[in-house]
Amino acid sequence: MTTVPPPSATVPVLQARGVFRFRTVDGKQHPVVRDVSFGLRPAEFVAVMGPSGSGKSTLLHMLAGLDKPSAGQILLNGDDLAAGDEEHRAAIRRKRIGFIFQFFNLLPDLTVLENVTLPLRILGDNPRRHQARIDSLLQLLGVQGLKDRLPQALSGGEMQRVSIARALSTQPPLVLADEPTGNLSSKAGEEVIALLRQVVTRLSATILLVTHNPRDAAAADRVLFLHDGALRANAELTGGPFRVADVFSRLQELGI
Template sequence: MRLDSGIAVEVLDLVKVYGEGPTAVRALDGVSTGFPTGEFTAIMGASGSGKSTLLHILGGLDKPTSGRVIVGGQDLSGLSDRKLTLMRRERMGFVFQFFNLIPTLSAEENILLPALIAGERASKYEGRLSELLDLVGLEGRRTHRPDELSGGEQQRVAIARALLRNPDIVLADEPTGNLDSRTGGEILSLLRESASRYRQTTIMVTHDARAAGTADRVIFLADGRIVSEARGLSPDEILERIKTLESAGQG
């Protein structure tokens, strides 16, 4: 089910604090922004800037100390653990730096895993599976196990798995971090094509200016705050923006 047009995900004054007292770490410090339906957004920032924390809270994998996350008009803080799990299962797809494939399963079995966990029959997804295998270019590798696939092929399987149930929102955490430049470029093109074809709201955390350059919009985080954002930036312009922020003490 597609989310209504407009803002797919909205965050309001998000704060995340780890620990207590003098050793407490403020990972997010009053983040507010929106992610329009069908838009591809990259989140950039130095290590410790809060970008992965933000992504995990957007996906309901972590809870904020305060603030709100609204997905399709629903405030995640008002959902029970069961309903939050269903929200993630029905509306979200996750792609991580580490592929998290089951080593004893074939490529197609790994792709079908979310449906099987949800108690659905694999036969229901026969057409969707073929569509995704074609999209990620693995039709001829569908019976191969992860140890028989390259790193790029494993990430393609992970992307197809994230897309199986046609999620409204795709959350990607450093999806090219373990890949060489050429393979990483292919994965970025795949994410971009998927976002366009299925009109998914795609939110990607990355430290790579080339990766961020594929996005419609780039949000820059520093010390848990949004310090800048822009649309239509090239990789060179992104690098220049990062240098400017670093020189201003915000990198």
């Protein structure tokens, strides 16, 4: 007997096909992202690891529709991100992608609750209609008691937990995180990564994390390795979460 998976499990949330990005360095065209192909399944937590300068942020910007590939295709729920104009891409970003940044990017004059619900208001939605869900999101992230504070009155770890709530406020099919622990203490970083894991498990969010931190990558279901702009073939780790030591030894095997 064959089991037929539910339709949502068959369409990748995100698909990169042969993606290149050239940059002009010293007057010459140089590929900083080279022939990158991979897919993300719904409710999957995937980490892309690579050293500084390997192209992680460049790749992430293209996946977010903030930059266009020089060649190749990026499909979000089957739709080509490069199709249409900037306004079209912006609309896709607002509806379908949540962002978590290294430097939080909270608006300083808005309270925690206003920051978290801002993406809903930008979509023209009334945050009050989502109050129960937003409350449980704040609860899950342990920031429900901070609703009325301004970002300046938060610790780094609290700011990042608020940004995770903001990224999830519109229930986007995809969440992209660029070095979300890069600006945190080791303990606060560990908490943030544990929360991202919970968000995947409890809310079935799909997260792509780029990081050079093996501890962060170890929390993922799958780890891809980027080196000089290319994914290392047959190097990915599957079946996570992993022990940090397993991520370290794969990095050593790969010489990166």
